[in-house]
Amino acid sequence: MNEELFQLIWLHGLFDMDQLSTTSGLPLSIVNRGYHNHDAGPDFLNARILIDGTLWFGQVELHINAIQWQQHQHHTDKAYNSCILHVVLDDGFECLRQDGTPVPCLSLKNRVRAGLTEQYDYLKFSSAQIPCNKALPYISQVYIRQAIDQALVDRLERKSQWVYDWLQSSNGDWHTVFLAALARSFGFGTNGEAFEQLALNLPMLEICKSENNLHKITAILFGVAGFLDEAPKDVMHAKLRQEWTFQQQRLNLHSLDKSLFKFMRMRPGNFPSIRLAQLAALLQNFQQLLHGLMNVNSIPSMLNLMDAELPDYWQSHYQLGIEGKQHQARLSLNARQTLLINALVPFLFVYGKHTGDENYCVKALDILQKLPPEDNRIIRDWHDLGVEATSALDSQALLELKKNKCSARLCSNCPIGIAVLTSQL
Ligand code: SF4
Structure with a gap:
């Protein structure tokens, strides 16, 4: 298992949470797993963990192997003194903070669902154009809609960027x-x-x-x-x-x-x-x-x-x-x-955001909603997998999803990919 999958397991709670305990035998329950930190410092911030009846509020660090705490020099780094929990797959090493106190440790060994690593590897390394193709028919429309909506926002933001660049170079x-x-x-x-x-x-x-x-x-x-x-x-x-x-x-x-x-x-x-x-x-x-x-x-x-x-x-x-x-x-x-889709929509969207007149942003989305979907190979591929584009809004989002997530194998950052990993397909 790699670090990315292990972090996903914690982020989405993809493990058995019944009757948890620290590696030293204290009862533990998770109130909040915290939010994922993509900057320097511990992996998850502002978590809340109940250990032996005491509620702790602070950071959580994850490693596949407990000894990596020491290998990464966290035992000499003050930034890790606020860690309230060390989550590992393999334990067997007592970890100390820089102030000399032990960090409570939770091992997820034997708690991760069987087959999860294989599903993750399949999404990550499949040679299929759309790696989740086989699972798609079983995925709820709710997740498919979420993926489409997220991809639409990504597309509008990406297309807006060059409009902003042009606005700057043309002095407004x-x-x-x-x-x-x-x-x-x-x-x-x-x-x-x-x-x-x-x-x-x-x-x-x-x-x-x-x-x-x-x-x-x-x-x-x-x-x-x-x-x-x-x-x-x-x-x-x-x-x-x-x-x-x-x-x-x-x-x-x-x-x-x-x-x-x-x-x-x-x-x-x-x-x-x-x-x-x-x-x-x-x-x-x-x-x-x-x-x-x-x-x-x-x-x-x-x-x-x-x-x-x-x-x-x-x-x-x-x-x-x-x-x-x-x-x-x-x-x-x-x-x-x-x-209209490629020139007017990004222009109106940026114009609305820049001038603070939301009506233009709404108009941009309305144009996409009212125009028919594009007809090209990618949209036809989605159709063959049962994902229908009913407007240009959908087809634009599906183009973005395929180009920037499916092709880049960023399934772990996609609602459909998370649904595949969390389901027992
Ligand atoms: S990014 Fe999402 S839609 Fe694309 S293959 Fe991965 S899980 Fe499927």
Whole structure:
């Protein structure tokens, strides 16, 4: 057994608590096991333990083997003088505090449920994508809901972090923060990193000031993305390149390496070039867009605001200078929903928290609750295991759970994992 499992056993009380006694034979009962200390010092703080009729209030230290008390030098450390109990698996060594007094010891040997170590190892070392897969059908919905809710909070906090970072680097300018959130989200996964780089290099204030100048905004987006470095292949390409040359000098802009953007194995409708054109179309009415998204509450109205019209050129081009068959160039419904989830929700959440106006946080959650769940391989895997996402709120949480807990084997920090360990499955 390792230290982590032993700590979990104490934390969640996964042992037989009937007729406990200290290793010296005094009757003992646990009033409160204390709270887990992740900093320096004893493992559990503020515990309450009744030993031979006296109630003790203080810290608890855990070791697999009692002798580790000495090996870790706790007998010379004043910080451990407040330990009221030493919990071990194997005893056989009397432990003294720095002040010379003995620490009462409780051994959990033969009190830990058989099979617990095997269950823990299975969750920790299984090669399955979702290690608790076999146990999931037997786990109460209460724990599954808890895991989903916890993962949702984790996701919102993780996604909020970069919004905060942007807020700081833009000196509190919410317009540029939302513009960055939007630009970054246009990578739609495959080109996420490239569009993040794009967002970092765009002249945000200039774009905010360029309302209704689609040509200029398009030239800046394509230019910064490195798409206007080549010789022009048609009139549109040439005009954009001319505008970019002017803006690049005027604003001292740098272009990225175009190879950052991936075209391979993508459907033409997802090409980064068409995404840049769609982003430009949205940004030409940026102030109106942001104002509208902040103030309307119905999902259809938000989706309408995101439904920007593109110039005819893009109905017959997926890339600059390369003519193809006619197609619909506007953002699909699915893409607009994804942008609401990835750009608007974290923005509103941080805006609400930062300004103290909780209504925006509620609105962020409401958007997730009202949007349909995403449909991707991970959500389908959860579905196959009987865990259904009924809204984007659920699917966002399940994506987070899989990415940051299941894949990292952090089951001991997950309500479902604890339910698996505490049950007799
Ligand atoms: S983290 Fe939770 S949901 Fe994921 S495999 Fe572990 S116990 Fe299951």
